[in-house]
Amino acid sequence: MATDDHLIIFDTTLRDGEQSPGISLDALEKVEIAEQLAQLNVDYIEAGFPVASQGDFDAVQAIARNVRGPVIAALSRTHLDDVDKCYEALKDAPFFRIHVFISTSPSHMEYMLKMNEAQVIEEVRAGVSRAREHTNDVEFSPQDATRTPLDFMLEVLNEAVKSGATCLNIPDTVGYGIPWDFGALISHIKKEVKGEYIISTHCHNDLGLATANSLAGIQAGARQVEVCVNGIGERAGNAALEEVVMAVKIRPDQFPNINVKVKTDELARTSRLVSRLTGYPVQYNKAIVGRNAFAHESGIHQHGVLEERSTYEIIEADSVGQSGRQIILGKHSGRHAFSDTLTKMGIHVKGDILNSAFTRFKELADRKVQITEADLEAIIAEELGTVVGSEFVLESLEVVGGTVGIPNAKVTIKKDSKIFTASANGNGMIDAALNAVCEATGVGAKLKEFNVSAVTGGIDALGDVVIQAEYNDIRVSGRGVSTDVVEASARAFLNAVNRIVRVEARNEKRDIETGP
Ligand code: KIV
Ligand code: ZN
Numbered sequence: 119m120a121t122d123d124h125l126i127i128f129d130t131t132l133r134d135g136e137q138s139p140g141i142s143l144d145a146l147e148k149v150e151i152a153e154q155l156a157q158l159n160v161d162y163i164e165a166g167f168p169v170a171s172q173g174d175f176d177a178v179q180a181i182a183r184n185v186r187g188p189v190i191a192a193l194s195r196t197h198l199d200d201v202d203k204c205y206e207a208l209k210d211a212p213f214f215r216i217h218v219f220i221s222t223s224p225s226h227m228e229y230m231l232k233m234n235e236a237q238v239i240e241e242v243r244a245g246v247s248r249a250r251e252h253t254n255d256v257e258f259s260p261q262d263a264t265r266t267p268l269d270f271m272l273e274v275l276n277e278a279v280k281s282g283a284t285c286l287n288i289p290d291t292v293g294y295g296i297p298w299d300f301g302a303l304i305s306h307i308k309k310e311v312k313g314e315y316i317i318s319t320h321c322h323n324d325l326g327l328a329t330a331n332s333l334a335g336i337q338a339g340a341r342q343v344e345v346c347v348n349g350i351g352e353r354a355g356n357a358a359l360e361e362v363v364m365a366v367k368i369r370p371d372q373f374p375n376i377n378v379k380v381k382t383d384e385l386a387r388t389s390r391l392v393s394r395l396t397g398y399p400v401q402y403n404k405a406i407v408g409r410n411a412f413a414h415e416s417g418i419h420q421h422g423v424l425e426e427r428s429t430y431e432i433i434e435a436d437s438v439g440q441s442g443r444q445i446i447l448g449k450h451s452g453r454h455a456f457s458d459t460l461t462k463m464g465i466h467v468k469g470d471i472l473n474s475a476f477t478r479f480k481e482l483a484d485r486k487v488q489i490t491e492a493d494l495e496a497i498i499a500e501e502l503g504t505v506v507g508s509e510f511v512l513e514s515l516e517v518v519g520g521t522v523g524i525p526n527a528k529v530t531i532k533k534d535s536k537i538f539t540a541s542a543n544g545n546g547m548i549d550a551a552l553n554a555v556c557e558a559t560g561v562g563a564k565l566k567e568f569n570v571s572a573v574t575g576g577i578d579a580l581g582d583v584v585i586q587a588e589y590n591d592i593r594v595s596g597r598g599v600s601t602d603v604v605e606a607s608a609r610a611f612l613n614a615v616n617r618i619v620r621v622e623a624r625n626e627k628r629d630i631e632t633g634p
Contacts (some may be wrong), residue, residue, distance in 0.1 A: 182211035196245025223262035250282030293324025301334035318342035386439035394499035397595030449483035519547035
């Protein structure tokens with residue numbers, strides 16, 4: 119329960135963050151991120167929007183059933199059926215919140231809802247009251263609040279509180295707010311809306327002001343912030359969790375007596391996991407979690423930091439988990455040491471995933487002397503994108519290329535007990551390998567995004583390839599790791615092909631269930 123000085127961190131990476139173009143996480147991946155958010159010690163996890171799809175419902179339910187620590191929340195429109203479905207997905211969590219929203223700005227009401235003010239007020243009353251029948255933790259959001267006439271918003275918020283809302287969230291849906299103006303809005307609402315509730319911010323980053331607006335909201339009395347890891351989310355994203363948390367922690371003079379219970383030394387790991395599973399790279403110079411956030415290039419800066427760290431750094435790398443903890447596993451490490459290390463790192467995988475991750479670890483350890491913590495995270499992230507069982511698995515890859523001749527690749531891929539082989543040319547070795555994967559699997563997916571990075575430094579670093587691919591309007595991400603970048607690319611592409619096959623099968627099943 120919030121007290122005056124406790125700032126609630128409401129993480130919406132799995133709901134608003136997942137609405138970023140090209141991100142599509144399955145239930146297993148969402149649970150893995152949610153486990154890490156629990157490790158980070160956020161107060162709330164918004165796990166999804168259950169009515170949006172069966173996949174979202176399943177993921178919210180899996181998180182509600184398995185993840186312990188934070189309160190689990192899910193989003194719902196004001197429709198009574200949506201609210202009930204949201205409750206169904208959440209009800210197995212020990213503590214849960216239903217987050218009800220409706221648009222309140224004139225343009226949303228006219229063009230999207232086709233409702234007048236009286237109808238919107240009635241929706242708020244009905245939706246919030248219904249949510250309150252299921253739980254006494256109900257959040258209400260007037261969507262597009264910063265473009266909503268103030269008098270109408272106050273009317274809506276008063277109705278929400280009367281109907282049972284315990285948290286009023288003020289979304290800057292299109293990132294239109296300016297810090298001092300947004301802060302003034304929060305103060306005004308606090309003054310004018312009577313009753314017992316927590317006030318919350320939800321700031322989008324269209325003008326690059328999401329963090330600044332959230333901080334202005336806190337100064338004006340908000341005691342919940344809605345944030346996403348790495349600042350992902352619709353369009354330019356949401357306020358970045360790591361930025362808001364660290365600003366509050368580093369500047370107690372500006373945020374006196376405000377407590378945040380996030381374990382900041384888990385920030386970097388959380389950022390890496392989210393980046394790997396979503397396929398969204400973190401920009402090098404990203405505050406707090408970017409790889410350059412603690413790198414000093416100029417001689418003057420290097421000199422200063424060597425003499426006294428605080429000359430050019432306001433945050434200790436260790437305090438945000440950026441100093442690269444090394445774990446030391448090699449090819450002689452056994453299964454027990456492997457799973458023990460994962461548990462110590464807070465990664466909880468079992469059964470088939472653990473088995474195949476161990477096999478991948480052994481293959482890599484044979485080629486690389488030491489496996490680091492970051493390497494292990496990358497292996498697990500790749501394995502999580504794989505449903506063990508009826509999937510295409512890369513058995514072997516041979517490539518020929520160079521500056522002379524046409525690059526060619528030959529792949530052998532297994533599915534169930536069938537073997538598929540194919541060979542194809544390309545305009546480079548990676549292109550040839552991906553073409554061969556398309557030939558062998560019969561899925562002619564198109565590569566849309568390609569990103570390669572080294573998991574750690576050093577000559578034997580693992581290449582981590584994250585891609586996005588598209589087939590029949592299905593866009594998915596895929597990832598692969600290997601000491602060889604061509605192999606990592608083929609693995610990433612095959613990972614995406616497997617997802618496409620799964621999504622197609624799910625869509626077909628739904629067509630059959632809903633019937634002609
Ligand atoms: O940006 C927004 O308005 C939202 C609401 C659903 C809270 O994400
Ligand atoms: Zn949003």
